[in-house]
Amino acid sequence: MTMTRLPPEIRPVLDNGTPAAMVTCSADGKPNTTVISQVYYVDDSHTALSFQFFSKTMRNVRENPRAFVCVFDIAGQAHWALDLAFERSETEGPIFDAMDMQIEAIASMTGMSGIFKLRAADIYRVLSVERVPHPGLTASPTEGRTSSSG
Amino acid sequence: MIPGKIVRFLEHHANVAFAGIRDRDLVPFGHRVSGWRVGDDQRTMTVLFPGEFLDRLVESLQQNGELAVTVEEFPSHETYQLKGLYRHHRGIRDGDAEMAERTRRRFVKALKPMYPGAPEDVLNAFVSPPSLAVEFEVFEVYLQTPGPGAGSRLVPPVER
Numbered sequence: 001m002t003m004t005r006l007p008p009e010i011r012p013v014l015d016n017g018t019p020a021a022m023v024t025c026s027a028d029g030k031p032n033t034t035v036i037s038q039v040y041y042v043d044d045s046h047t048a049l050s051f052q053f054f055s056k057t058m059r060n061v062r063e064n065p066r067a068f069v070c071v072f073d074i075a076g077q078a079h080w081a082l083d084l085a086f087e088r089s090e091t092e093g094p095i096f097d098a099m100d101m102q103i104e105a106i107a108s109m110t111g112m113s114g115i116f117k118l119r120a121a122d123i124y125r126v127l128s129v130e131r132v133p134h135p136g137l138t139a140s141p142t143e144g145r146t147s148s149s150g
Numbered sequence: 151m152i153p154g155k156i157v158r159f160l161e162h163h164a165n166v167a168f169a170g171i172r173d174r175d176l177v178p179f180g181h182r183v184s185g186w187r188v189g190d191d192q193r194t195m196t197v198l199f200p201g202e203f204l205d206r207l208v209e210s211l212q213q214n215g216e217l218a219v220t221v222e223e224f225p226s227h228e229t230y231q232l233k234g235l236y237r238h239h240r241g242i243r244d245g246d247a248e249m250a251e252r253t254r255r256r257f258v259k260a261l262k263p264m265y266p267g268a269p270e271d272v273l274n275a276f277v278s279p280p281s282l283a284v285e286f287e288v289f290e291v292y293l294q295t296p297g298p299g300a301g302s303r304l305v306p307p308v309e310r
Contacts, residue, residue, distance in 0.1 A: 021180055021220065023168075023170035023178040023179060024170075025172040025176045025177070025178040029172060029176055029216060030216055030233065031170040031178050031216050031217070031218045032170065032218055033169065033180065033218045033231060034231070035294070052296070056292075064176050066176070066177050066178055068177075068178045068179050069180075070180050072276070074261070074265065074272070074273070074276055075265070075268060077272055077276075079182065081180075083177075116296060134276065135200060135201060135202075135275075135278045135279065
């Protein structure tokens with residue numbers, strides 16, 4: 001089974017609740033993109049994604065478990081690209097409860113109280129992870145990249 | 151056809167976007183976006199990409215053509231996803247840098263209150279200069295603004 005470990009440098013980026021973008025693909029080959037509020041660190045080889053509204057994402061990963069997530073690190077002028085594989089969905093338990101609390105906090109900070117509601121914590125295995133510095137206005141696109149994969 | 155209201159949103163209000171593609175094995179992949187423009191026919195859209203994973207992007211688009219782009223106005227979270235098929239790509243030309251600059255200005259203006267102490271160049275770096283333009287034909291538009299209607303198809307309208 002392919003798996004990789006999340007580097008410690010990604011932990012503070014995930015913990016600060018930065019929004020992320022997610023791409024999935026249906027069994028008939030149509031990609032789907034969405035913004036997600038939270039990528040939760042479960043352990044060094046798993047993340048949990050908040051499932052709130054988008055049933056298309058939920059349907060896609062049950063048809064085709066592969067997913068791609070881009071976590072933005074605005075202060076670090078970079079993003080993290082994660083290849084993931086869906087494993088299971090949890091609607092109760094410590095991961096769900098912790099994510100639910102974080103979602104409430106994010107909703108309150110972004111004026112989305114009462115709209116953001118965690119329906120499930122979807123658990124994904126990390127297949128590869130890469131930090132991609134933003135070329136911005138000075139650095140070269142490939143400068144400083146780090147990656148790992150199983 | 152992209153409705154006029156959404157064209158105006160895309161051209162004047164949206165400030166961040168992300169694109170999704172997939173390869174021959176149905177493995178999804180995403181790419182940051184530097185800017186966009188709706189074609190005069192309101193059926194096509196040109197998306198500008200920074201120089202990150204362009205080989206993979208172009209290979210997938212040429213292979214299967216499938217492209218999805220989510221465009222959001224931060225911090226209101228008004229969001230739409232446009233899905234369609236790749237038509238062609240080209241290098242950057244006159245006007246593209248200005249298109250990306252407009253996106254950057256709108257995004258940085260929206261972001262500043264959340265990062266009051268951040269140097270402007272750090273915020274500016276979030277929207278990278280474009281290296282490639284991709285034109286695609288839009289066949290479907292979905293509402294993705296958080297809330298009960300999120301995920302509903304706007305174009306073509308759902309028959310009831």
